[in-house]
Amino acid sequence: MRDNPSGTVLTKGELAALAAWMDARGLGSGPLGAVEPVTGGTQNVMVRFEREGRGYVLRRGPRHLRPRSNDVIRREFTILDALAKTDVPHARLIGACGDTSVLGGAVFYLMEPVAGFNAGVELPALHAGDVALRREMGFSIVDAQARLGAVDHVAVGLAELGRPDGFLERQVPRWLRELDSYAAFPEYPGPAIGAVDEVARWLDEHRPKSYMPGILHGDFHASNVMFSRAGADVVAVVDWEMCTIGDPLLDLGWLLATWQLPGSPAEFGGELARAGGLPTPSELVARYSEQSQRDVTAIRWYTVLACFKLGIILEGSYARALAGKAPMSVGEALHGTTLRLFERAQTLMSGE
Structure with a gap:
């Protein structure tokens, strides 16, 4: 994938860094495919992709990080981790990275794609x-x-x-x-x-x-x-x-x-x-x-x-x-x- 100047997806370098991070955690192997942005009413970056037939959604702060962007993302993955112990419907957390050196200063997490729809934007x-x-x-x-x-x-x-x-x-x-x-x-x-x-x-x-x-x-x-x-x-x-x-x-x-x-x-x-x-x-x-x-x-x-x-x-x-x-x-x-x-x-x- 070519570099993305709009910041809505991830650059080739970021995809490579993400793949290496996933390799170290046993989250599949090989290239990341079907990479596309997840659109919505948020300024945070969300990207959907696949690896070895498994779907993932990555979420990180906005391309231009604000002072508290990483704190917000850390808060989110802490909450999703806790919700795994409950019956509250949510996207399941796969893994989280609190190391800001992996994606150019941004912490991030991976979650399971949700098989559903947002009724605010579509109605089947x-x-x-x-x-x-x-x-x-x-x-x-x-x-x-x-x-x-x-x-x-x-x-x-x-x-x-x-x-x-x-x-x-x-x-x-x-x-x-x-x-x-x-x-x-x-x-x-x-x-x-x-x-x-x-x-x-x-x-x-x-x-x-x-x-x-x-x-x-x-x-x-x-x-x-x-x-x-x-x-x-x-x-x-x-x-x-x-x-x-x-x-x-x-x-x-x-x-x-x-x-x-x-x-x-x-x-x-x-x-x-x-x-x-x-x-x-x-x-x-x-x-x-x-x-x-x-x-x-x-x-x-x-x-x-x-x-x-x-x-x-x-x-x-x-x-x-x-x-x-x-x-x-x-x-x-x-x-x-x-x-x-x-x-x-x-x-x-x-x-x-």
Whole structure:
């Protein structure tokens, strides 16, 4: 394969280095074939390839590494290694390399390819033509969340992954600081995204008094799972870069915050949401409650928090776009989504 100037695959030198690393670990022999990029909504490099008839997917940080890129990848392969001891659907970890000298400064890992599809970007004929099947797909997302929330993070070796003490108390000040940080972009005029202070006050006043720590995926929406091509089952939860030890009910709130968000130019459910026939938010909560021992009576608070946090995160892309560091079309679309998220937060706060 010729060198790839766009950085979406791997150069010939990187492929050779990867093959040598695999040789030393008994992961096949001979050339790496059928090398192609795995596209998606991430800036990390993902490459699919084969060796001696076995499929692999490599994941590493972006071509231009950021200060924490390698830390994020190390975090991901630590989580995938721990999930092997659970019934949470995920891509199985094959091997990980924490040595930055192998791929030009980037750590990486290899995982099993997932035999499934992302319903955010495609909907096979079987699923597109069966409304009952799509309804079950919605419930399958919640089932996967409940499985993740049931994992004993200490028992699987993730006790040091996050700081569960004070997790809920830290959320509002943490994300207000993030919003304030966008002032570093001179082109950003400041947030015009709705009643930020009002939402922050409501969250502080209604915060649950206690919670049970567990594994929090951190970005659990309908486009971050892969479904079976033969049915409604979730076969893998993907994109673990925001995972931590926190309150798993925030994952459920995140799903509800992004569930068929009205008027948003950046639908989180993509093709699945557009096809329709999905469970209502209240049905999703009821299903989670059936599958989990966690108390969901405060789920409205978690959904408002998800709207608040995600809206602020997406506004950062708008600030960067105004500064010329991201495409303006993307920044404007995500700014619109932030507006919808804060509108949803206010509706929930009013009890509707």
